[in-house]
Amino acid sequence: MPLYSATPETSALVLEPLPVATASEAVADETRVGLTSTPKTLSPWLFYDEAGSQLFEQITALPEYYLTRTERAIFTAHADEIVRVAAGEPRQTLTLIEPGAGSAAKTRIMLEAAVRLQGSVVYQPVDVSATALESARKNILGRVPGVSVRCQVADYTREPLPENRLPNTRTLALYIGSSIGNFTPNEALALLQNLRAQLLPGDQFLLGADLVKDVTAMLAAYNDAAGVTAAFNRNVLERLNRELDADFDLSAFRHKAIWNARESRIEMHLESLCAQRVHVPANSAGDAMILTFARGETIHTENSYKFTPEAVESLLSDTGFRATHTWNDDAKLFAVTLASAV
DSSP states (O other), rough: OOOOOTTTTTTEEEEOOOOOHHHHHHHHHEEEEHHTSSSOOOGGGOOOOOHHHHHHHHHHTTTHHHHHHHHHHHHHHHHHHHHHHTTTTTEEEEEEEETTOOTTHHHHHHHHHHHHHHHHHEEEEEOOOOOOHHHHHHHHTTSSSSSSEEEOOTTTTTTTOOOOOOOOOEEEEEEEEGGGSSHHHHHHHHHHHHHHHHHTTEEEEEEEEEEEHHHHHHHTTTTTTTTTHHHHHHHHHHHHHHHOOOOOOOEEEEEEEEEEETEEEEEEEEEEESEEEEEEEEBTTBBBBBEETTTTOOOOOOOEOBBBBHHHHHHHTTTOOOOOOOOEEOOOOOOEEEEEEE
């Protein structure tokens, strides 16, 4: 169910109640499945409660986290060209839709370019975090005249994107920030195949992807000196304490980031510093659990896959898109690729 809706005439935001019980059950289900498996895992969507979303925004401003500022620089340099190419010839009116929108800080650059090209634009951000969408709304409305915002709280990996396509428009779907790197290769294929199924031939897709580079630089981006990423990682346990009344001792887990060269990914883990037991009380999703951790045992919380240019093109081709243009920063740390739905 959409949490936010807006009309293009007013760009007003309407708040509807979020089904809290359903959300809590999803957290409980993920905890039960992930922490009783071997090895233990937790899905990265659990990061993005209100506290986690705020921590991630702090991460994007860290000196070690090159991804956000590098992609932003690419947009700043090339947004007008990207939007012009996406609109095609003869020019079609673009509607921008963004699964996993977050706070939409970088998307403002693209929306400003769209307004310059066509006078106005409808923007439809989709995110699992209501907090992030509220931030996106504030980042856009009033700051980018000519933009109408229609927000939707949804798990875009499982739920369909908004169906209210405007007549005589072309969709430009944005999937930026290298969010695609958080999924396994098979999951990434399924995600983009699902997205392609909701687009029409000729619709456009803009994909941001972090490229393989020096290992030291990649690791530093996920293990900053200020410890913000560590706090972000441990917040997933704090969320389980808050929402499930679990009794995780956050000080008994340390943040760990490693480079898995075989899989071409950075992995984030929470490592147990001692042998310990954690109690999760019974809830609507199931009976009480006693979770045991050995010293050195980890909970695998996130992957961040890194790509070669060839891997990006192959992923797009395998999911029903044809890559047409790629923009890079001078150091080729990051790639922004425009593809057409075929």
